[in-house]
Amino acid sequence: MVGTLWPYSLLMVPVPVFIYAILFQFARKSIRQFQQLDSVSRSPIQSLYSEALSGIVSVRAFASEQRYEALLATYLDVNSAAVLTFNTSSRWLGVRVELLAALASGLVGLGCWLLREEISAGLVGLCFIWTTNLATSLGFNCIFSSQAEAVFTSVERMAEYASDVPCEGAHQGLDTWQMSPGTRKEVGEGPMPPKARKADMTDVPLLIFERVSLRYQPGLPLALDSVSLRVAASERVAVVGRTGSGKSTLAAALFRLCPLETGSVLMNGIDLGSLPLDMARKSIGIITQDPVIFSGTAQYNLDPFNEFEEVDCAEALSQAQLADTVTLQSQIEQAGSNLSIGERQLLCLARALLRKPELLVCDEATSSVDAATDARVQACLRAAASKGTALLTIAHRLATIADYDKVLVLQAGKPLELGSPAALLQDPSSAFSLLVDSLGPHEAGSVRSAAKAARSRLSL
Known part of the structure; x- marks a missing residue:
């Protein structure tokens, strides 16, 4: 609108936009890396809290409170340095965005003064209003785009784990199996497991x-x-x-x-x-030295993929001699913290027996x-x-x-x-x-x- 009324104003737009783009490209990499440092340095704090809460009895029994306090202070110092650096870099960008907004307003004011004989007072006011809005929009876009990209480091790490980290192939060996003499199946049929003993x-x-x-x-x-x-x-x-x-x-x-x-x-x-x-x-089937227990009901722990009938799950609990203490609807806390070590192992045994x-x-x-x-x-x-x-x-x-x-x-x-x-x-x-x-x-x-x-x- 302002460009229609006063075409000379369009000459003042490219300079601030170009500087905003350079500033954004310069700051985005640093802010993203500082956010990664914050995330990495926060993990030991969360792990320490979890260990202290789950083993609070042992911590107090062995009088290790001061040791945990010292570790927490060390981890907090490292994380605080990362957070301070991240916030400082964000403010560094914010200050320069505001300076650019002032520069844009100054250029508009200079142009209005040089062309004071050609434009009216109303048009001058309109130029200042739209310049301020443009500078504010560009500034917010620059700041929040860099911060959004920094927050997306979590998504980036998830994508890395999903695609870049080497893992076992779930269907490794499938081609060899389907091509083996005597085991080849028709197209559409899945290969038969070695469980069916003739x-x-x-x-x-x-x-x-x-x-x-x-x-x-x-x-x-x-x-x-x-x-x-x-x-x-x-x-x-x-x-x-x-x-x-x-x-x-x-x-x-x-x-x-x-x-x-x-x-x-x-x-x-x-x-x-x-x-x-x-x-x-x-x-x-396997029963390991360290029992693997999930948060949820006992039935969910026995049959997480819902492959068996409820009566089969109850029979597995009975075979493991757990039916008197644990029911299918009993709530199991994370890692089985509300069960004894023996009950956790018996629950894993019941899970294995369920599959026969x-x-x-x-x-x-x-x-x-x-x-x-x-x-x-x-x-x-x-x-x-x-x-x-x-x-x-x-x-x-x-x-x-x-x-x-x-x-x-x-x-x-x-x-x-x-x-x-x-x-x-x-x-x-x-x-x-x-x-x-x-x-x-x-x-x-x-x-x-x-x-x-x-x-x-x-x-x-």
Whole structure:
């Protein structure tokens, strides 16, 4: 409108707009990086608060209040420096935006004075009003655009995690599976999991480790070195060894957490490495040392994808001996903080039993629970084995596996011995016998007695 009434005013617009653009491009990168520093330095504060609240009893018991206060002060200083820098940079931009607005008004005033003979007082006032509005709009656009871009660092990080961070392919191995002889399916049909064991497969072991070798990273020593193992249907097999012997690495190889260097893992005669990753893992149940509990109802923890009927979930709770203390609608807090450690582990056991897996892996599942809960877990596992579930147990307490069918002893990733507990204990120089003796006379005697009793029951 002003340009129509007074065309000379259009000559004064490009200069402030050009300077605004240069200023915005200069400031936006710095403000975004300062916002990232603020976000990164705020994370330790939130983690410290969470740790202190969840472990407040331990903090007070060990008189660690001053230590946490000192850590909090350090983290706050670092975050305050980032926040101060971010706010200062925003004000730096704001001051220069306001100076540009004053410059634009000054240029309009100068033009009006030079052309005072040609324009009226009303047009001068209109020029000042629109110049002020234009400067204000450009200033707000410059400031808030840079701040909006800074806030979008959270979206940027989410996009990075979603697309740029290397991850396992959910359908890794699908092409190999579909092209394998005897397993090719018609188009439109999904590949069948290895869970369906046929009646004519009685002579085929349920699980086979065939000379499996694995290392976590190139250049590191082998974590597993030519390990071979066969697990029959309904068989209970324990894996024992000292710390660092490769027990948990065996489970990592089974679930394809790391690629195998040599060898293969077969289930029901099917190479798990040729299956889609999600299918290979769904065919096996696992109970880990650290129970994974979600916030929500007990039924949601048992069946987060709503795949089973309510009666099946209730039966799983009953099998895990939790029905008397936990109902399906019981509210479970984050990480199961309102449950005891034993109840958390039993809930994870119920989750595994609900799926009725042919193979259940127990990775030191009872290493952090009391003896009473350990006994309950072992009773549930024996009941599951009697119904056809094979057990692969990474054992911490040797007394719990004395009645197992087989024991594999690992040392530095290499298999030392494989046999029944009673047979291995007959040789005082065997690696398993030495492990049992290291427990002390009383507990070693209990393990030997349990192994003998188990062999006597089998011979009847």
